[in-house]
Amino acid sequence: MSDGKAPTKSSGLLPPAAGPRRPVVAASSPPQPSSPATGAAAAGAVVGSHSGRDRSRSRSPKSPKSPVEYEDFSPPRRPQRFHGTIFLKNVDDDDGILPQPLPRGITYVANFTSFDDLMDHNILQTDEDEKVHLSTEEVAAIYRAKSEDQELATSWQREARFMELISKNCRGLMFSLRENMLGYLSAQCIAQVLANNTSYAMLDLSGNRLRDAGAQCIAQLLKHNDTIVHLALKSNDIGHVGGEALALALQTNNTLTSLDLSGISGINRNHLGTKGAYALSSCLQVNNVLCILNLGSNGLGKEGMGLLAQGLVHNSTITDLNLSSNNLGWEGCQILATVMEETSIRILDLERNSVGDRGVTLLAAALKPPRHASGVLERVNLSFNAVRAAGVKALAESMRMNRALRSLQLDGNEVSVDAMADFAAALRENRSLTHLSLAKDDLAPEAGKHLGDALQLNTTLQRLVLADNNIGNVGVAAICAALRREKAGVIELDISNNKIGDKGGLDIAQMIRANSVMQQLSFRQNGVKAAGERIAEALRGNRSLLSLDFTYNDFSYKAFSSVEASLGRNQKIFKATAGDRLTTQIQTLKRDEELLFLTRDNIEEEIRQREQAKEKVKLKRESLKKTISGLKGNLQELEEELEAKQKDRQREEEANQKLSEEVQRYKMKMDKQMTQITRKIEQEQEKIQKLNRQIQQKHKEIQKIKDSEEDVFRSILEELKREEAARDAARDDARWEAEKLVQWELKLRSLEKSLSGGGGDASAAPVSSRKSISTSNPAPAAAAAEAADKGGKGAKKGKGAKAK
Numbered sequence: 132m133s134d135g136k137a138p139t140k141s142s143g144l145l146p147p148a149a150g151p152r153r154p155v156v157a158a159s160s161p162p163q164p165s166s167p168a169t170g171a172a173a174a175g176a177v178v179g180s181h182s183g184r185d186r187s188r189s190r191s192p193k194s195p196k197s198p199v200e201y202e203d204f205s206p207p208r209r210p211q212r213f214h215g216t217i218f219l220k221n222v223d224d225d226d227g228i229l230p231q232p233l234p235r236g237i238t239y240v241a242n243f244t245s246f247d248d249l250m251d252h253n254i255l256q257t258d259e260d261e262k263v264h265l266s267t268e269e270v271a272a273i274y275r276a277k278s279e280d281q282e283l284a285t286s287w288q289r290e291a292r293f294m295e296l297i298s299k300n301c302r303g304l305m306f307s308l309r310e311n312m313l314g315y316l317s318a319q320c321i322a323q324v325l326a327n328n329t330s331y332a333m334l335d336l337s338g339n340r341l342r343d344a345g346a347q348c349i350a351q352l353l354k355h356n357d358t359i360v361h362l363a364l365k366s367n368d369i370g371h372v373g374g375e376a377l378a379l380a381l382q383t384n385n386t387l388t389s390l391d392l393s394g395i396s397g398i399n400r401n402h403l404g405t406k407g408a409y410a411l412s413s414c415l416q417v418n419n420v421l422c423i424l425n426l427g428s429n430g431l432g433k434e435g436m437g438l439l440a441q442g443l444v445h446n447s448t449i450t451d452l453n454l455s456s457n458n459l460g461w462e463g464c465q466i467l468a469t470v471m472e473e474t475s476i477r478i479l480d481l482e483r484n485s486v487g488d489r490g491v492t493l494l495a496a497a498l499k500p501p502r503h504a505s506g507v508l509e510r511v512n513l514s515f516n517a518v519r520a521a522g523v524k525a526l527a528e529s530m531r532m533n534r535a536l537r538s539l540q541l542d543g544n545e546v547s548v549d550a551m552a553d554f555a556a557a558l559r560e561n562r563s564l565t566h567l568s569l570a571k572d573d574l575a576p577e578a579g580k581h582l583g584d585a586l587q588l589n590t591t592l593q594r595l596v597l598a599d600n601n602i603g604n605v606g607v608a609a610i611c612a613a614l615r616r617e618k619a620g621v622i623e624l625d626i627s628n629n630k631i632g633d634k635g636g637l638d639i640a641q642m643i644r645a646n647s648v649m650q651q652l653s654f655r656q657n658g659v660k661a662a663g664e665r666i667a668e669a670l671r672g673n674r675s676l677l678s679l680d681f682t683y684n685d686f687s688y689k690a691f692s693s694v695e696a697s698l699g700r701n702q703k704i705f706k707a708t709a710g711d712r713l714t715t716q717i718q719t720l721k722r723d724e725e726l727l728f729l730t731r732d733n734i735e736e737e738i739r740q741r742e743q744a745k746e747k748v749k750l751k752r753e754s755l756k757k758t759i760s761g762l763k764g765n766l767q768e769l770e771e772e773l774e775a776k777q778k779d780r781q782r783e784e785e786a787n788q789k790l791s792e793e794v795q796r797y798k799m800k801m802d803k804q805m806t807q808i809t810r811k812i813e814q815e816q817e818k819i820q821k822l823n824r825q826i827q828q829k830h831k832e833i834q835k836i837k838d839s840e841e842d843v844f845r846s847i848l849e850e851l852k853r854e855e856a857a858r859d860a861a862r863d864d865a866r867w868e869a870e871k872l873v874q875w876e877l878k879l880r881s882l883e884k885s886l887s888g889g890g891g892d893a894s895a896a897p898v899s900s901r902k903s904i905s906t907s908n909p910a911p912a913a914a915a916a917e918a919a920d921k922g923g924k925g926a927k928k929g930k931g932a933k934a935k
Contacts, residue, residue: 261303264330270297273320280314280340306331309363310338318345322352329358337365337391340399346373350380353387361389365425368399374407378414385420393453394428401429408435415442415449425453427480436463440470447475455482455512464490471497471508480512482540491522498529498536507535514568515543523550527557530564538566542596551578555585558592568596570625579606586613590620598627598653604635611635611642614649622649627680628656636662643676644669653680660685667693677701 263270274293278285300307306325313321318341325331334349341349346369353359364377369392381387394400403411408431415421431439436459443449457463464486471494486494491513498508523546530536546554546569558564574582579602586592602610607626614621631639636659643652643666659666663686670676671693679694686694 263298263301264328265297265301265324269324270294273297273317273324276316276320277311277313279316281312301331304330304332305335306333307335308339309335313339313341313345315342315344315348317341318348322348325352325359326355328356332358333361333363334359335361335363336367337363338395338397338399339367341367341369341373343370343373343376345369347376350376353377353380353384357386360386361391362387363391365391365393365401366395366397366399367401369401369403371402371404371406371410374401374403375410378407378410381414381421382417384418388420389423390421391423391425392429393425393455403429403431403435405432405435405438408438412438412440412442415439415446418446419448422448423451424449425451426457427453427455427482429457431457431459431463433460433463433466436466440466443474443476444470450475451478452476453480455480455484457484459484459486459490461486461490461493465493468493468497477508478510479508481516482512482514484516486513486516486518488517488519488522488525491516491518492525495522495525495529498526498533500532500534509535510538510566511536512540513544514540518544518546520545520547520550523547524553527554530554530557530561533561534563536561536563539564540566540568541572542568542570544572546572546574546578548575548577548581551581555581558582558585559588561589562591564592566594567592568594569600570596570598572600574600574602574606576601576603576605578602580609582606583609583611583613586610586619586621587616590618593620594623595621596623596625597629598625600629602626603630604632604638607631607635608638611638614642615645619646619648623651624649625653626657627653629654631657631659633658633660633662635659637665640665640669643673646673647675649676651678652676653678655680655682655684657684663687663690666690667697670694670697673697674701674704677705 270293271290274290275285277293278289283289296308296311300309308317308321313336317339318336321336325334336349339345341364345367346364349362349364350373353362374392377390377392381390392401392403394402403426407429408426411424411426426439429435431454435457436454443452454467459467459481463484464481467481481494484490494511494513498511500507518541523541523544526539526541527550551574558567574597579597579600582597583606586595597610600606607629610624610626613619614624631654635657636654639652639654639659640662643649659681663681663684666681667686667690670679677698679698681694
């Protein structure tokens with residue numbers, strides 16, 4: 132997509148040196164040093180005016196309407212080409228020419244901004260002196276195939292018009308038959324014609340009806356053609372079958388760097404879907420040449436995005452990816468943001484995918500500096516994605532740290548005043564953004580003031596698009612005040628349809644008078660009337676403005692004439708000073724030419740090494756053939772040995788089968804015996820349970836007997852205790868009687884002594900007799916005491932026996 136609005140056709144001039152510079156196209160074959168005219172014109176590269184007209188128009192002076200002579204189609208002498216490679220120099224880049232020597236193994240190198248941009252802006256043109264690299268028979272064959280596709284009879288009038296079309300659109304490097312109702316037969320014929328054609332580098336068949344069958348024919352062409360670097364099949368009703376065929380062809384193709392399979396509104400939109408995305412994912416994992424891939428409006432969805440991401444992770448060459456209008460949603464955006472750091476994508480188009488604030492917040496992290504510089508995004512398109520305050524604030528936060536983003540498009544979203552305040556604060560700090568588009572974002576006057584404050588400090592922004600908003604006089608006053616500064620860097624400003632009146636027109640006039648950098652200004656469809664005179668007066672003193680679009684403003688005829696005169700004067704001045712700028716560009720191109728030579732030498736060296744590698748591979752193949760022939764004999768012996776082992780194995784399997792049967796029979800027998808034993812064990816267990824119950828019954832009976840015996844024993848003990856108590860009482864009585872008797876004997880002895888001491892009186896006789904009695908029988912008391920003791924001991928022994 133273009134970075135900004137193109138200048139009007141009236142300019143028709145080269146852009147100035149200070150303005151946005153254009154890519155320059157040069158052929159890969161170097162110019163001959165002997166010819167001073169060799170260069171962009173000799174190589175078919177023309178730098179045209181930055182016009183915004185329809186690309187279907189002629190990009191060269193109008194061809195005559197008379198039938199083309201057949202001599203015009205005679206095949207010319209083809210110049211020597213180096214793989215048909217073309218190099219594009221993007222002079223917007225500070226590091227000069229884009230083609231750089233790639234790692235070993237890649238035989239083709241070319242980087243482009245966008246082929247659509249080149250054709251839209253007439254940068255890539257064909258000259259009238261360039262030949263049509265087709266013979267008369269080939270053109271006639273394509274015409275007949277086209278007639279069959281349309282089911283029309285051939286006629287010389289139609290054939291003459293078709294030849295005129297070929298003469299106009301198929302010169303030099305470009306073969307273009309856009310929107311010509313071509314079908315399968317036409318695609319088949321074109322594939323056959325271009326299979327061995329090494330002159331055309333770009334093939335554009337957009338807007339036809341090739342369908343899957345035609346896409347398969349073009350896929351066969353890619354397998355044989357090694358010069359086509361750009362293929363456009365936009366809106367050809369191609370489905371997943373055609374997409375799979377193209378993806379399979381690209382796995383072996385080493386020249387195609389740009390592929391456009393997008394869809395335009397209409398009945399022939401492409402629809403690759405998830406199956407096509409799967410095929411492209413497999414292709415991207417092995418293809419190391421493709422740089423630009425346009426898959427807009429193909430119904431991929433989040434599932435297709437997931438499949439495509441698997442291929443992008445393993446790809447290091449895709450730098451420009453267009454996924455607009457694919458219904459990705461925030462989920463698809465999340466998948467893409469997850470793998471973004473591992474890719475080389477620099478240009479990303481997600482227009483009309485309904486990603487919302489959630490998806491933009493996830494993607495904003497990808498705008499922050501990653502670990503490696505190859506994955507830094509430079510151009511992002513998030514237009515018409517329902518982005519609101521949260522998403523804009525997330526983008527603003529990432530812009531504070533980003534130093535690579537150059538273009539940001541947020542058209543068709545809703546940017547509130549608060550969100551614009553945060554965004555403007557980030558814009559004040561950003562030093563990389565050169566193109567900002569906020570068209571149709573419903574910007575209020577306060578948002579315009581915030582943006583004007585940011586422009587007071589920002590010096591890098593060159594293109595600012597604010598069309599179709601509501602900034603009014605207040606917002607335009609702030610913006611114009613910032614652009615009146617000496618260091619203002621905005622070259623293109625679009626404030627169309629913003630409800631600007633005469634008051635805002637006066638601010639525009641003051642800005643035009645003070646600004647010496649701006650080249651393009653558009654404030655069409657506003658309400659500027661009387662201020663037109665002041666604008667015309669300010670423009671008379673301005674020498675830089677080349678294009679001023681004030682359509683649908685009520686300017687007077689005098690102001691209109693003055694504006695036209697001033698613009699014409701500025702354009703003449705611009706033309707007069709173009710020589711110096713072109714001299715500088717020529718010097719730059721010469722330096723770039725040296726780089727091209729160096730790149731070509733690197734590629735030639737790479738090809739030479741490839742040829743050597745092929746020779747080595749050839750020798751290796753012959754050696755492998757001999758080795759294989761020797762191995763075949765060994766293989767046959769091994770097969771015989773394997774066959775014998777298989778027979779032995781078969782016999783072993785039969786023996787194992789018999790053994791298994793015997794084991795099965797023995798197992799059945801054992802199972803039967805186990806069943807019987809189990810039954811016996813169950814019977815014995817029943818008997819044991821019965822005996823246990825009987826034993827328990829006996830235990831209960833014994834317990835009862837024990838309980839009854841204990842009662843009898845208790846009664847005997849009580850009776851014994853009573854007897855023992857009686858014996859003890861008797862023993863005590865006997866002991867008392869014995870002691871009493873001993874006392875009586877002692878008294879008797881004393882009496883006897885007293886009697887014997889008195890002379891043998893009569894009273895001593897009884898005592899003596901008693902003494903004799905006591906001495907002759909001394910156990911009256913002792914016997915009683917001993918009897919009492921024995922009785923007590925016997926009672927104790929009887930008690931102990933009963934207790935036992």
